[in-house]
Amino acid sequence: MEFKGRAAVNLLTSAFVLIGLVAFLVFSLRPEASSVEYGSRQKKTFAAPKHNVWAELSEYEAAEVNDFIIKQATDLNLTLHPKSVQDNFIFMVETLKPNKTDTAPYLYDDAPIPERWAKVTISQTFEGDPYMVYYMAGPLPISENSRVLPLEWMFNSGRNYVANPIQSYDIILEFALSMAENVSDITQELLGATVNRQDPSDPHGLLAFPRGSRIETGGMVLWMQFYRPGMGSGARTLLPQGIYAKVDATSANIAAWKVGEWYYNGVIYANEHEFRAALDDPDFVRTPANIDGSWTDTEDFGEYPDRDLPPPVSIQPYGPRYKLDRKERFVSWFGFEFYVTTAQATGISLFDIRFKGERVMYELGLQKAMAHYAGDDPMQGGLEFMDSFFGMGKNMFELVPGYDCPAYADYLDSEWHQAYKTHNMPNSICIFEYTADHLLSRHTAQYSVTASRNTFLTVRGISTVGNYDYTIDYIFYMDGTLEVKVRASGFIFAAFYTANNTKCEDEYGHRIHDALSSSIHDHVLNWKADLDVAGPTNDMVRTAIEPVTKTYEWDQPEQPARNTMHLVEYPVTEETGLDWPANSGEFYIVYSSEEKNAWGERKGYRITSGTGMGSTPHLTILNSTTLGESARYAEHDLWVLRRKDTEPRSADPLMYLAPHDPIIEFSKMANHESLEHGAPDTSYDGDLVVYFNLGAHHVPHSGDVPNTLMHTSSSSVMFVPHNFADSDPSRQSVQGVRLQLQGKKSGGFAGEWFTGDESKTLLRHNNGDLRSRSEGGNGQGKTTARYFGATYEKGVEVPLEALEPDMRGYVSHSNAASELNFTGFGRGEAFGG
């Protein structure tokens, strides 16, 4: 016991000494000896060369603009607390993107920064009818020089306003509830449910939503369909109930609206009484309803074989290789430089994209996102969404770290300003590098192998507009290639499927649940790409690869003529729409009119359908009744136009409200003006702009339930350097390895019998000072690895956070917005065009 006691004392006595020993032992056993602390390198501080003149208004600026307009434009009689669109109020303030003619001198010639203005949307009543009216306010910051002006110059309709037919979405829904209450007995009988006015979202209740159709004599006709709310899953659009009611909404006065025909199971009833009476008919054919259940769950928590191990995951132990100026939202990555901005209608845009110091694009951004349905029921038959109306930027919700983007991604917030309030969308943009599962380039030679990793940079936002989630990527590759990619997920907007033979759902989709049809639709998302390939003066050509029969002198006399192929260049000499060519047989290339590479070839960028599924399509429907004039951009895959300050975009979000009389007419923009420049008879300076479409013909099938899958819903257009540089620029950026298989030779073709005389080979790759792992491998017959770009030199201790981010850091507590319900804007529900 004495020993024990003494040992205990000694232990205490020597504790201070031993702490050092233990600390040393622990330290020496820590991974730092053999591995590196995760994320230990600091990000570089970094400043953009210019200010981001396209940046969205700050909260301060927005408030300043609101205050200024309220004080200044007293004639508008604006209210701060609108109750309906009968009240005049400022609906939206946002940055009025400056004209390129004003920014170019600032960006490229060090002229002063251009004036900053706000674009203002005011909900305003004329003679009792509500309109959305565009104004511009500026310059900012507000000073005595600032003023409020009608914003007309960017709309080729000559108007700065759009009539707003949605006098009150709240009242429409109220009307729908009353209508539904009047047929509670019918819905109870056919659907086993009724509306719950006290709690519209009662999962056991019903909802009704309208699809509107404007009619030539003025006003609207609405078709309402019943839905189960799907509050357990958010799957409302998978829960149509197959009862439809027609509402005569031709009157501006909602009190005068009347419920007319009813539609059920392919049969039209003149009114609810006939419908009710029909139920008692012994020949009345009932169809099952769509009941919410686990089949709409977006996840399955069950235990299944093989998923008891987590999947591979990408890590970035040393931090990013891009540089980010968060204030100016400027990114620099291996020669690429660009500014990021956002807008409430269109989400992320990029400006002033350069590669290795040369201009590539002035602007790249979404213009409009359209989904057009077809069907033989009153809902799907006329359904169409313009998601920029609901707001591709407004609906950029917080990204899920480690899932939507890698755990190591950088995040940016976005903001939008509506009705005097600033909405912050936290972590709604992510930026990250990723190493593909495949190389950028490789070659196996006789005595060596070289492999270069394909690490790319992505800027991503996800717009969830109601039922559907659009993941939008801007992707940059080391060779100068840019890609714009959309992947769709979320719930499809399905149709009610009637099981009898009076309908013909196979014409419009597949049956995918009890009473559910997959409802075919076209997605067409329009993008603007203002290419400035090595400067603003560009030409577009179609370079065709064509079959030809030719006679060659060296072929004589054995082969009098030869069936072969050759290149034929067709200049695009006027504004036009192009489709991706049959058999991918043409390259669409935008060339610099002035700059050539070292070999005398024009510097160019090729525009091509990219790595989405097949070729990107355009709209199937010809001269759509629903769309009217609002989406003529959707009629071809690609458009080449003159760039003009007065035509800054292909579409306006408010066109959704007036598709037949749009504030911007795309067909007036793409009106065959000459694209030949330099000739004395034209004032065109050669600055062209391209509009292109992404999207899909979506024929959903059972695998789209519950959610559309992104690996097959992707759509992409790429801009690929074509003789832009003198050789592949990625060689100076890429990380990779050269394996020296034997001695010092490189050699010819792998598998070849030549062995050659090593002493005579050009040992260009054998510099002794290269970083390599060649210990024991220097001799003949051993493999030596020589690396270019940085490699991992030690193991890494990866913290859990880098594998599985702690979701308690997720900022958003709900994705609910609770204002301006009456406008019907911003929720992505059925309204139709």
Place this chain on the structure above:
Amino acid sequence: MEFKGRAAVNLLTSAFVLIGLVAFLVFSLRPEASSVEYGSRQKKTFAAPKHNVWAELSEYEAAEVNDFIIKQATDLNLTLHPKSVQDNFIFMVETLKPNKTDTAPYLYDDAPIPERWAKVTISQTFEGDPYMVYYMAGPLPISENSRVLPLEWMFNSGRNYVANPIQSYDIILEFALSMAENVSDITQELLGATVNRQDPSDPHGLLAFPRGSRIETGGMVLWMQFYRPGMGSGARTLLPQGIYAKVDATSANIAAWKVGEWYYNGVIYANEHEFRAALDDPDFVRTPANIDGSWTDTEDFGEYPDRDLPPPVSIQPYGPRYKLDRKERFVSWFGFEFYVTTAQATGISLFDIRFKGERVMYELGLQKAMAHYAGDDPMQGGLEFMDSFFGMGKNMFELVPGYDCPAYADYLDSEWHQAYKTHNMPNSICIFEYTADHLLSRHTAQYSVTASRNTFLTVRGISTVGNYDYTIDYIFYMDGTLEVKVRASGFIFAAFYTANNTKCEDEYGHRIHDALSSSIHDHVLNWKADLDVAGPTNDMVRTAIEPVTKTYEWDQPEQPARNTMHLVEYPVTEETGLDWPANSGEFYIVYSSEEKNAWGERKGYRITSGTGMGSTPHLTILNSTTLGESARYAEHDLWVLRRKDTEPRSADPLMYLAPHDPIIEFSKMANHESLEHGAPDTSYDGDLVVYFNLGAHHVPHSGDVPNTLMHTSSSSVMFVPHNFADSDPSRQSVQGVRLQLQGKKSGGFAGEWFTGDESKTLLRHNNGDLRSRSEGGNGQGKTTARYFGATYEKGVEVPLEALEPDMRGYVSHSNAASELNFTGFGRGEAFGG
């Protein structure tokens, strides 16, 4: 001092006690407490349900077959040590893939295993002319029942042999060297170099290679071009020298061959004397030569900004989730099951692919890989390669771990047997999972977000045939989608560019170096996909999405008719070739003729151009002079044919030797036989087979120097389930997270104003027993994460090997093969068709 001394003693005294303490402290601080040892989980042992009846012959089997034939077929007069194709010898032995009619009873009905036979290629002389002749030997193992038979039934030409015009490639090259020596004065004058007969690979010397043209009167004409060997980089095909010589090779006797015309800089000279004389002409126009230099290096070891940090990398801390039976080469992954095999000509094939227990494909594999050039010089003008002739399997060289495939990939070897010898290609196939940079599906709802990771399985091999590297992937997705993808890299086969105006290189390419034209060419790689969608009886349809003007009852009276779209199904009723439709406006779907899903829809798989660049193209050239009848499959994107035992493949590698009189005529296979089945007037049982093409119209540009880049050279076809299951099968496989943003609700559309009554919501997602990270997050207004599939629960200590594999493990010491040089097979050099 006493204290100090005592302390020291005490320290020693108590050392044994303290060791325990230190060990405890160290242990508690070791990563195991907070992280997991990398790759600590053992792979599961796993056995295939059946034998791999398609497996390549083992070395033992190949030797057995060789011995048997030599003993048995004494009339063939075979030699073991051939010196030229004038000697009869066994050129190749490989597995004769069993007929589907023989394997199906074994696979699906537990019948006995089918007989195993070898396919044997014998180089054999008839009346002094060499032929390649096909035999079959078996059954294996060799027994008294085994026999050697002519192999005729799989060739619709009715022949089992192909005349071999390459009497001796060695002698041809020898001839070329002599020819070049005779003009050493000219080459020295124009190119600054001469051939070095003692060391043909002398980097300062020259080489000459032929392109052959068969002529109608028999025999060949060769055009030889001079190249610099490019031994420093392996870039020979970037180093054409622009001097060409025509060789009259019509005689079977090479001694009778004669050098005729010479071609330089667009001018033809009748013979070397005229050429030599022209040099002295003051008007003679010289062009620069292409000199090897750092511009052909496949890597740049220089120091460049930003690449001082290694890029992100994918890790797999817990091992793979697939199961692999290495002996049978059988893989099982989240419902997918398939067998892997290889062949010397065509590389990897997959057999008996099932998904969730249902049949999807019997066979999926490459048939032929063709590259067809065009040009106005004598070399490129008639150049064409059939890379299955050189061997897409023979040239599957060792993969670079951590680069060609992730560090954690599994590797398989492949083997081929030529001239009595077995060649092992170590680590030439890799299998791995990868987690994409984007999700498989996601949805943001009002109070929840669900994100599901897109982790896919890849089986990869890389065939480097001379200058070019084809990365070939078979990719599997959790929803049942399969993808076949080819990415090309390596050196292009460039043309000599003459700087004067007598030529017109712009018609055939771009100038990319001093005297180098990029030389346009088409790649067309043909694949067989024997689909058995839910069984062998299938129908193929084209489901078109077409514009239509329709009158709907519910549209009246406001909208008399409506411009919309609908689906129209066109059954494919006879064997035919299809092209990807304009505007992607048709879905090509193979449906089960018998099986339907729960909703009554036919189980199907859609065939679509996938995630390569745009749509996969087919051959530009119409009725190619060079190809003759050897590649009719290249004329359309996709073919649908009856599956027949007598038509097991679309092409044979030896067709390269006799393109105008092919041993397999594809146009006889695709000969419009009816695909309607079940009717009394047809014997067709409904088992169809699809052939499809991958590839590209390759218009290389400066960015292809030194190597073509894979991110833009990719080409893909996908097979996507279409109503195959009742809903998305990936839900049971996928790993992901559901974020509960607030309370327990799910809710409607994100951004919606409904809040609802939480007590009434269907709380299907709130099971208390789910694994989740909800500490502190259970209350209102906090985010709770609930995971499905396994997650990372601890940090991970990643060893260097998992980030940057030790290349000393690379087995190959050179990629040189040194036998049968005389055949001219297997090196991918110019020969042409």
